Amino acid sequence: MVRAVSTSDTFETATFSGENLICRRGGRLVFTGLGFSVASGGAVVLRGPNGSGKTTLLRLMAGLARPIAGRLNWSGAALADPEAHGRHLRFIGHLDAIKPAFTVRENLAFWADFWGTRETALVVKAMEAFGLAALADFPARLLSAGQRHRLALARLIASPAPLWLLDEPANTLDDRSLNALTQTIADHRARGGMVVLASHGADLVTGGTTLALDKFTPTNVMPWDET
Amino acid sequence: MHKYANPTQFMRIANAIYPWVAGLCLLLFAAAIPVALMFSPPDYQQGETVRIMYIHVSSAWLMMMIYGIIAANSAMFLIWRHPMASIAARASAPMGAVFCALALITGMLWGQPMWGTFWVWDARLTSTLILFFLYIGYIALADAFEDSERGDKAAAVLALVGSVNVPIIHFSVEWWNTLHQPSILKAGKEGVGSSVHGSILLPLFLMMGAFTMFYFALLVLRLRSELLAAKIRNARLSQIAGHSAAQPAE
Amino acid sequence: MSVFTALLSRDLKLALRQSADSLTVIAFFAIATVLFPFGVGPEAEILSRIAAGVVWVAALLAALLSLDRVFTVDFEDGTLDQLLLNGQSMTFVVLAKVIAHWLTTGVPLIIMSPILAITLQLPAEGYGTLVLALLLGTPTVSLVGALGAALVLGARRGGVLLSLLVLPLYIPVLIFGTAAVEAALTGMPSAPMLSILGGFALIAITLCPFGTAAALRQAAE
Numbered sequence: 197m198v199r200a201v202s203t204s205d206t207f208e209t210a211t212f213s214g215e216n217l218i219c220r221r222g223g224r225l226v227f228t229g230l231g232f233s234v235a236s237g238g239a240v241v242l243r244g245p246n247g248s249g250k251t252t253l254l255r256l257m258a259g260l261a262r263p264i265a266g267r268l269n270w271s272g273a274a275l276a277d278p279e280a281h282g283r284h285l286r287f288i289g290h291l292d293a294i295k296p297a298f299t300v301r302e303n304l305a306f307w308a309d310f311w312g313t314r315e316t317a318l319v320v321k322a323m324e325a326f327g328l329a330a331l332a333d334f335p336a337r338l339l340s341a342g343q344r345h346r347l348a349l350a351r352l353i354a355s356p357a358p359l360w361l362l363d364e365p366a367n368t369l370d371d372r373s374l375n376a377l378t379q380t381i382a383d384h385r386a387r388g389g390m391v392v393l394a395s396h397g398a399d400l401v402t403g404g405t406t407l408a409l410d411k412f413t414p415t416n417v418m419p420w421d422e423t
Numbered sequence: 424m425h426k427y428a429n430p431t432q433f434m435r436i437a438n439a440i441y442p443w444v445a446g447l448c449l450l451l452f453a454a455a456i457p458v459a460l461m462f463s464p465p466d467y468q469q470g471e472t473v474r475i476m477y478i479h480v481s482s483a484w485l486m487m488m489i490y491g492i493i494a495a496n497s498a499m500f501l502i503w504r505h506p507m508a509s510i511a512a513r514a515s516a517p518m519g520a521v522f523c524a525l526a527l528i529t530g531m532l533w534g535q536p537m538w539g540t541f542w543v544w545d546a547r548l549t550s551t552l553i554l555f556f557l558y559i560g561y562i563a564l565a566d567a568f569e570d571s572e573r574g575d576k577a578a579a580v581l582a583l584v585g586s587v588n589v590p591i592i593h594f595s596v597e598w599w600n601t602l603h604q605p606s607i608l609k610a611g612k613e614g615v616g617s618s619v620h621g622s623i624l625l626p627l628f629l630m631m632g633a634f635t636m637f638y639f640a641l642l643v644l645r646l647r648s649e650l651l652a653a654k655i656r657n658a659r660l661s662q663i664a665g666h667s668a669a670q671p672a673e
Numbered sequence: 674m675s676v677f678t679a680l681l682s683r684d685l686k687l688a689l690r691q692s693a694d695s696l697t698v699i700a701f702f703a704i705a706t707v708l709f710p711f712g713v714g715p716e717a718e719i720l721s722r723i724a725a726g727v728v729w730v731a732a733l734l735a736a737l738l739s740l741d742r743v744f745t746v747d748f749e750d751g752t753l754d755q756l757l758l759n760g761q762s763m764t765f766v767v768l769a770k771v772i773a774h775w776l777t778t779g780v781p782l783i784i785m786s787p788i789l790a791i792t793l794q795l796p797a798e799g800y801g802t803l804v805l806a807l808l809l810g811t812p813t814v815s816l817v818g819a820l821g822a823a824l825v826l827g828a829r830r831g832g833v834l835l836s837l838l839v840l841p842l843y844i845p846v847l848i849f850g851t852a853a854v855e856a857a858l859t860g861m862p863s864a865p866m867l868s869i870l871g872g873f874a875l876i877a878i879t880l881c882p883f884g885t886a887a888a889l890r891q892a893a894e
Contacts, residue, residue, distance in 0.1 A: 222570050224657075224660040258754075258758060260754055260757060260758070279759075279761070280761075282757070282758035282759055283760025287754065287755070287758055289754060291749075291754070293750055293751040293754065293755045294750065295683075295752075297687060297690040297691055298686075298687075306679060306683050307755065309675060310676060310680060310756075311675070311760065312676075556840075556841040557841055559837065560834075560841065563834055563838075564824060564825065564834060564838060567829050567830065567834055569829075573827065573894075576891045577824045577888065577891060580820075580824060580887060580888050583884070584842070584884055585842075587876075587880060588845075591873070591876075592841070592842075592844055592845055594845075595844065595845035595849065596844070599852070602852060
């Protein structure tokens with residue numbers, strides 16, 4: 197299906213969009229009537245204050261959370277099978293999914309293997325891109341918070357997928373890693389990849405669209421008053 | 424906003440039938456209590472202790488019916504995501520547990536004169552005890568999460584797992600019991616089985632009907648208070664949302 | 674199948690690296706069994722009468738102790754999110770986790786059981802059936818236990834809650850597991866009980882993975 201075998205390959209042209217999404221967390225409506233669209237080579241930056249639903253929207257885009265109304269489309273067709281949607285995307289959240297007992301290389305190789313990536317050279321390339329090559333055979337338990345985060349981001353290169361969903365990817369990164377991430381994202385988009393990221397601070401993308409989530413926050417609506 | 428319309432609709436129907444259910448419950452109890460506890464004849468083998476059976480069988484009937492209702496509601500909740508189904512299931516569980524406990528206690532009280540001891544590992548008593556544990560597990564799981572929706576879903580899955588397991592457990596215990604308990608129970612069992620007679624059936628059905636109506640009346644009351652609590656919760660939450668997220672946009 | 678094989682080999686490798694975890698479970702199994710002679714006295718007659726039941730109960734409790742960890746670590750470090758995004762089917766993930774659990778705790782428990790049965794004076798005719806019964810019964814224990822473990826993810830007092838949910842469901846396995854050994858000891862055929870244990874395992878493997886997958890999805894939501 198949609199899977200690049202090598203880094204030089206480009207992804208199939210696709211669009212990922214959502215319409216009229218309504219989402220509830222912990223009994224409260226987080227956003228209503230939200231829509232978005234991102235095409236190959238495009239990027240969307242999610243902005244908004246705490247509690248406006250950036251993480252919720254990213255998890256919803258990944259299929260980890262479900263909206264109470266609205267729909268998600270892949271290239272115009274509604275996502276019929278949420279389980280299959282997983283192969284379109286890589287999601288990097290606040291938790292890094294790293295096993296401390298494994299080395300840096302083993303951690304990356306497992307995920308590449310898990311997602312069926314054939315090309316093992318990508319693991320090495322991923323470590324180089326995020327400055328982890330020298331740490332390859334160290335157990336992950338010795339890594340600092342920033343290094344762990346870079347290891348999580350390295351999964352993006354080790355096992356390619358067209359859509360990247362990144363939750364505050366700039367957190368805990370130093371200047372050099374920030375540049376590496378900006379470059380990685382630019383390369384990905386140049387190959388026809390898509391990026392959606394939540395961000396407070398620095399711009400990691402150029403020419404992307406910005407989605408301000410506070411526009412969709414329901415304001416003091418008593419839901420039962422409308423009926 | 425259909426999710427909120429449904430409960431409103433539901434409450435309108437429930438409020439309309441509540442006086443009837445409650446009235447029928449009172450009427451049935453008014454008939455069942457004197458008939459079962461005073462006017463029906465004592466059993467020729469069991470004597471006056473047979474009167475415990477009216478409470479015992481009615482409680483046992485309710486504990487099984489309520490488990491069935493919980494399982495059916497859980498399936499509806501998981502398939503159609505109907506929020507009322509989950510509220511009804513969770514509201515029913517403590518009542519099921521109480522009737523289960525009542526069935527156990529009355530079973531023990533009845534067993535004392537019959538078997539000469541309060542507890543024997545009789546198949547039915549043992550199955551009831553396990554069902555009681557299942558109820559406790561269900562209630563504990565539904566209540567164990569900060570996010571109550573997560574509790575709803577986990578408890579619903581557990582109820583369905585339980586409904587597959589209850590027959591398996593019952594069959595296993597039955598078989599285990601015949602293996603280990605050769606003769607002690609024969610007299611007791613035959614006593615129950617052979618004495619089903621018209622003079623017993625009438626008060627029994629009256630009592631079961633009264634218990635059933637009692638459950639439905641309580642269920643409506645519990646649903647009503649649950650929905651009111653949910654309204655208050657929502658009001659609080661939208662106040663918080665109004666303060667933190669919406670303000671900077673204004 | 675890359676999902677299944679990759680995850681299974683990862684879990685086995687992790688268990689090997691952190692082998693102290695599996696050893697703790699085995700040690701618990703041994704200590705729990707050894708407590709019984711202190712409770713009921715050292716008479717060989719009583720011990721041999723209860724040996725099969727004690728080994729089964731202790732094995733169930735030991736398995737329960739290890740079940741707590743099956744999904745918790747993955748849930749807490751974010752691995753579960755990534756596992757859910759496997760792009761194929763969550764059933765493969767669940768099967769890989771359950772098989773890994775069975776291989777790392779079920780199998781060691783089975784290997785330990787005859788040794789502990791010796792200390793409880795189990796008569797010679799019972800050993801083969803005890804091992805066979807455990808071999809057929811422990812997969813159900815892992816499958817049902819994984820479902821329970823998935824349900825309590827993120828719950829307060831998850832461990833205690835897990836035992837409350839799962840132990841009642843283990844009763845049928847316990848009944849037929851011990852009955853098989855008793856039949857062997859009294860010279861009766863134990864095959865019927867063993868087939869029923871196998872039947873339970875078949876029911877569990879057809880139903881539990883779906884429930885577990887659903888519960889894991891809910892936990893991440």
